[in-house]
Amino acid sequence: MVNNQSYKWVRLIAPIYLILTLSVSGQNISNKYSSSYQNNGMLYFIFPQNGFNNNKLGSKLDYDITYLTTKDTATLNFSYFEKSNRKIDSIGFFNDVNNITSRVKKIYIETKKQKWHYRYSTQISFIDLNKFFTPTDNAKIILYTKEENITLSIKPSNWNKLASLTKKILTLISSNK
Amino acid sequence: MKKVKMFLLVAGSTFLISSCAMVKAPLSGYVYTGVKAPVTATSNSNSSKVGTSQATSVLGWFAFGDASIDAAAKSAGISKIHHVDEQSTSVLGIFATYKVLVYGE
Numbered sequence: 001m002v003n004n005q006s007y008k009w010v011r012l013i014a015p016i017y018l019i020l021t022l023s024v025s026g027q028n029i030s031n032k033y034s035s036s037y038q039n040n041g042m043l044y045f046i047f048p049q050n051g052f053n054n055n056k057l058g059s060k061l062d063y064d065i066t067y068l069t070t071k072d073t074a075t076l077n078f079s080y081f082e083k084s085n086r087k088i089d090s091i092g093f094f095n096d097v098n099n100i101t102s103r104v105k106k107i108y109i110e111t112k113k114q115k116w117h118y119r120y121s122t123q124i125s126f127i128d129l130n131k132f133f134t135p136t137d138n139a140k141i142i143l144y145t146k147e148e149n150i151t152l153s154i155k156p157s158n159w160n161k162l163a164s165l166t167k168k169i170l171t172l173i174s175s176n177k
Numbered sequence: 178m179k180k181v182k183m184f185l186l187v188a189g190s191t192f193l194i195s196s197c198a199m200v201k202a203p204l205s206g207y208v209y210t211g212v213k214a215p216v217t218a219t220s221n222s223n224s225s226k227v228g229t230s231q232a233t234s235v236l237g238w239f240a241f242g243d244a245s246i247d248a249a250a251k252s253a254g255i256s257k258i259h260h261v262d263e264q265s266t267s268v269l270g271i272f273a274t275y276k277v278l279v280y281g282e
Contacts, residue, residue, distance in 0.1 A: 031211060031266070036280055038223050045227035045278070066227045066253070075226070077253055107254045119252065 033169050041070035044173050048079075049162055052141050052152040057082055059115075061141060061152050065129070065166075069177050073123045077107065080118040080143060082150075091122055092142040098131040100124060101144075126170075133167045135160040197270025198234040201263070210267040216246075216277065218260040224280035228253030234273040242275075249279040257282045 036043045046065040053060040059082035067074040080088070092101040107119040124132075132139075139159045143150040154162070199205065202212040230249035232242030246261055258281040267273035 031264070034213075034227070034262070034264075034278060036224060036227075036260075038225075040223065043224055043227065043280070045229075047276075048229065064227075064229065066225075068225060077228075079252075108251065121254065 029165060029169050029172070032165060038068065041068050042173075042176055043068050044169075046166065046169055049166070051154040051158045051162060053154075054150055054152050057084075057150065059083075059150065059152070061143075067126060067129075067173060069173065071126075073125050074129050075121060076124055076129075077119070077121045080120070081112065081115045082118075083115055085116055086118070086145045086147060086150075088118060088120055088143050088145050090144045091120070092144065093124070093128075093132045094142065095132060095134055095139045096136040097134065098128070100128045100132060126173075130167070130170050130174075133163045133170060135163045135167075139163070198237045198240075198267060198273035199270065200234065200265040200267045200273035200275050202265035202267075205265070205267065208269060210265055210273075213262060213264045216261040216263050219258055221257045221259050221281065223282065224259040225282055226253040226255050226280070228255050228279045228281075229276055230279075231274055231276045233275075236271055244275050244277050246277060246279055249277045250281065253279070255279055255281040 031047075033044060033046045035045075044065075044067045048062050048064045050060065050062040059080065061078055061080045063076055063078035065074055065076050078091070088104055088106075090101055090103045092099065094100075102122045102124055104120040104122045107121055109119070110117045136159070137156045139154055141152045143152070200210060202210055203214045204210075204212050228249040229252060230242075230244045230246075232240065232244035234240040246258070249261075250256075250258060258279055260280050262278045262280075264276040264278065265273070266276075
């Protein structure tokens with residue numbers, strides 16, 4: 001009787017567990033990007049990613065990536081949240097092997113609660129983007145402003161997951177070029 | 178006493194079920210929802226930019242965010258909209274997100 005009841009519960013819980021595991025799985029990339037067919041190629045969009053922050057300033061950075069397969073460069077739009085008012089000139093992407101620096105273009109600046117919300121855009125070559133999203137221990141993003149350079153870092157374990165996932169999407173895009 | 182317990186049980190269950198984090202979607206699953214669907218399309222040709230906006234619900238008790246088309250278009254500097262899609266996700270009615278994707282130039 002007890003065994004039958006236990007079996008019943010296992011049968012009930014197992015499919016739910018399976019669905020949750022599949023949906024939350026780290027390497028399931030299907031819900032991390034979207035693609036749209038255009039006259040001049042396939043337009044890919046990698047949904048906003050986060051994890052980069054500066055604990056000293058209490059600031060954080062989110063970004064998303066748009067790429068049209070017929071172009072050499074991808075557009076990286078980012079949001080930076082900080083209490084201070086700044087003017088960002090350029091952005092740098094660093095890991096153990098590669099350093100990529102690019103000028104930024106302002107989309108808008110707003111205030112959100114007590115922080116400033118800076119929304120900027122930059123262009124990065126698709127090859128450089130591939131180089132940056134490599135699992136390493138020292139990935140960081142640097143924002144260059146007139147006052148100072150702001151370094152945003154990410155936990156290595158988070159970066160390894162994020163870089164692997166993004167690399168997989170970029171590989172998929174390369175395969176469809 | 179038994180009737181009071183029964184009443185509390187029914188009232189509690191109703192409260193819990195009705196308070197689940199539901200999300201707007203053409204199809205929804207009670208255990209898991211992960212649906213992408215169209216919102217609108219215009220006669221403008223081609224897209225080179227994509228913007229997104231999002232709202233979140235937790236337990237059906239808290240809901241926050243700006244999932245407007247305007248917020249999504251603004252996030253990518255889009256002034257001519259080509260089409261708009263939505264993406265709804267919900268897990269066990271505990272956590273739900275609603276994303277709007279705007280394509281345009």
